[in-house]
Amino acid sequence: MTATTVDVGDLRRALRVTLPFTDRGGMPVMECVHLEAAHNNLVATATDRYTLGHLRILAAGDPLPSTLLNRRDARLLRRALDDQPGQHTARIRRVRKLDGPDRLEVETERLTIRLEVVKGKYPDVAHLFEVKADDPSGLDAPANLNPELMRPFAKAAKVLNVPDVVRWTFRGTKKPVRVEIGRTFVGLIMPRSFPHNFDPAPVPVGLVKA
Structure with a gap:
C-alpha cells in the first residue's frame, strides 16, 4: 500500500507547532490540523481565523491527499509520537473507507495508529x-x-x-x-479594526508638553 514517509521527530514537531493555531469551538474544519504531502514535502497548516501557522517538513514516497485531523486526534497522535525514537521514520497513508469516514494511518517501528479523517474542504489560504x-x-x-x-x-x-x-x-x-x-x-x-469613532494617534517619544 502506498505511503508518505517522514521522520518521526519532524512529524511530532509539525504537530506541536501547528496545534496552538487550531480553533476552539468554531467551524469543524477550523478545529483541525490540515496535512498534505507532495514533491518531497509534507505541510501542516492550522488557523483559527485570527492567526495561521504553516510548517513544511521533508517527506518521501507517495503524495498524501488533503487530510483534516481534528485537534483532539492530532494531539493524540503527537503524544503517541512522543514515545517513539526521533530518528526513526513514520509511514503515513490515507485509507479509504466505503462504510464510513476515511482513516489516517500512521505507522512507525513500534506503533500503528488509525485516526478518523474529518470531512470537509479546508480554506484556500495560499x-x-x-x-x-x-x-x-x-x-x-x-x-x-x-x-x-x-x-x-x-x-x-x-x-x-x-x-x-x-x-x-x-x-x-x-x-x-x-x-x-x-x-x-x-x-x-490578521489585523484588527478599531471602532469607527476611534482614531489612535502615534505614541510620542520623549518629553511631551501637556
Missing part, C-alpha cells in the same frame, strides 16, 4: 501570503494587532529552536502580518 509588486504599503503603514495572538508564534519559535529571531513583515493596515521562523515556518496574524 492567496493570503501573496504580495503584489505594486503594493505601496509597507513598514510605514501601521497594523493593529491583538498581543494575545502573538503567543502561538512564541511557542512555535521555541519548538523550532529559534526563539531569538522571528521575522515580521508588515504590509499595510488591512493586510495580514507575515511571520517567518527559520526556513520552514510561515504564519499570519
Whole structure:
C-alpha cells in the first residue's frame, strides 16, 4: 500500500507547532490540523481565523491527499509520537473507507495508529501570503494587532529552536502580518479594526508638553 514517509521527530514537531493555531469551538474544519504531502514535502497548516501557522517538513514516497485531523486526534497522535525514537521514520497513508469516514494511518517501528479523517474542504489560504509588486504599503503603514495572538508564534519559535529571531513583515493596515521562523515556518496574524469613532494617534517619544 502506498505511503508518505517522514521522520518521526519532524512529524511530532509539525504537530506541536501547528496545534496552538487550531480553533476552539468554531467551524469543524477550523478545529483541525490540515496535512498534505507532495514533491518531497509534507505541510501542516492550522488557523483559527485570527492567526495561521504553516510548517513544511521533508517527506518521501507517495503524495498524501488533503487530510483534516481534528485537534483532539492530532494531539493524540503527537503524544503517541512522543514515545517513539526521533530518528526513526513514520509511514503515513490515507485509507479509504466505503462504510464510513476515511482513516489516517500512521505507522512507525513500534506503533500503528488509525485516526478518523474529518470531512470537509479546508480554506484556500495560499492567496493570503501573496504580495503584489505594486503594493505601496509597507513598514510605514501601521497594523493593529491583538498581543494575545502573538503567543502561538512564541511557542512555535521555541519548538523550532529559534526563539531569538522571528521575522515580521508588515504590509499595510488591512493586510495580514507575515511571520517567518527559520526556513520552514510561515504564519499570519490578521489585523484588527478599531471602532469607527476611534482614531489612535502615534505614541510620542520623549518629553511631551501637556
